[in-house]
Amino acid sequence: MDSFLLGLSEIMHLYVLLALVGGALTGLIVGAIPGLGPGMAIAILLPVSFGMEPLVGLTLLLGVYAGSWYGGAIPAILINTPGTVANVMTTFDGYPMTQKGQSARALSIAYSSSFVAGILSVLALVFLSPKLAAVAKNFGSPEFALVVLFGLVLVVAANGRRKTEAALMVSIGAFIGCIGQERAYSTFRYTFDQTWLEGGVTIICCALGLFAVSQALELVADRRGPPTDKMEITGGLFRGLFEVLKYPVTLLRSTGLGTIMGILPGLGEFLAQFLSYTAAKKGSKTPEAFGKGSPEGLIATEASISAVPAAAMVPLLALGIPGEELTAMMLVTFMVHNVIPGPMLFELHPEFVWGLYISLFLMNVVCLVTLLFGTRWIAQLARIDNRMIGVCVLVLVMIGTFAVNYRITDPLIALAFGFLGLIIKRAGMAPMPIILGLVLGPLFEGRFRQVMGVSGGDPLVFFQRPLSLMLIVLIVGSIAALLWSERKAEKAAAAKS
């Protein structure tokens, strides 16, 4: 109770409240504009968050993260264009409902499912992160090294048929993390005697390049113009608000799946919505309605993706290890302010942790209320020409990369990463695991060196502690489960054809 009150007093500051509302609004807007996404917005806001108090900065970034999934449903439902990449499956049932003249019903179902899932996943965060942190208190370097390795394995595993591609991207990120000064010998690696490389490649340059520049370069070349479809919202948004409660099983199952996928490193929204939609269809009394405007289908996708942001904070807060690229960027905000996430955070800064919980809870309320009253205006943002957005993003990237270290080389590095990201995307691959490799690679190297140093170079130390042995079993089990599920899927596909 004391911690809760401390947290409450933390967020009752003007700047935190402004960040709460500002972050949520930015997220809604970013989500509602097709072509933008939370990754790009977080990357742009990351340098801005460095100048803020940690709670203010993180609240802002989390607002963008959570708000964008809410906002992404608007164009997905109204004009069959997903606002963010995670809203692709929202179109499956959302747009057919609009075609039937039920756009307001579809929007309110989407909002209320997101809201319920958002709130439940915050409760999961409140309940699970201290428990995981308590377990992690017994962690030594071997366990932390293995948790990082587990994260890297899952990032690769989550990429379906594109595992080799993901492994390649993670390796690229891990190598980039090696550039610059290393700690053991204070020597420079892969700097080619260039002083501007001695500090290494910052995550800001990498994230802004991969997320923002690559997308902006696509947007400036997009001559299709803004969507011309009518964005009519027929009916009141309050009417369908409680309809989600008619499908409690779908709602809870999808929220649960989203929460689990958010907690497990590397999985995230894509897998959550896919599994959730498939499970909802299997469990439905009317599976034939899926893809033709089924409220259940809409609930399944929206609830699962909205449960992810809060759940993704569980490993970050409890272990200090980000599970996906967006929380990896948020870890940088922690680091800049010397707030070290992990088991000790709960003992040293309970007010910060509780402040974060409460702000995440309030964020869902802000998003829902804003959308209920402002959807008609927010929907119009989808009409902004992509080329204008592209030019604005490029200007913001220049400012964001330059303002961190006042180095002219940083915007150039971001541009190079932008082209790399663009080419990777054109090759049908996802560049985002690079960010995770960049964050987790150096973490693994540091922990591995510690373990080996303490054990005098004996790798058996990983097998001698019960917790680390358990983690090894978990890693091996995950790989085995993965290979098994893949083989099963291949067999099923072969039988089908």
Add this chain to the structure above:
Amino acid sequence: MTAAEPEAAPHDAPITAAEARTGRRLTGALALAAAVLLMSLPWQAAVPKGTDPLAQGWWSHPAVFPGVTLTLILIFASLLHLKLRHERGEGAGQSLAVQFEFGAYFIGFIFLMGLVGFGLSVLIFSTLGLWRSGFTFGRSALFGVILTAILVVLFRLVLTIWFPPSVLSSLMPAVIGNFLEIYF
């Protein structure tokens, strides 16, 4: 129109011929770069001169981790390159000409900032960028002016972000030069 139902997660979607072609070039270039970087490992990740390379154990040698990651890049890039060799089909890839053109403008924008200052460089870049992307010059200029005004207020006046003094402001009379440096 009824939306298609999902048959595969987004990352399980089949690869197109254009993607395979770009993928082949990319993975080939990555494998080559990894090989070259691996060869330079003894120079680029060396211990300081006169230091025993194994003084702190092999695991602490600066070359271990970059060596492992570069080897992984080489292996995965080569595997993918071989896999993509069999992916054939029709379909032209998209050109990168527009992107390179804007990349050049972006580089120009960075260097222009040192010459004419933050505000003017934003104005020139945004106007030129929008004009080259197909808008009329009038609309582009109007957009440029509005964007510049917003960004100058936000970043120079509210967040007071420092930008290097420009050559242009140093050529101006002191009063105007100082004004430009502080506010523009």
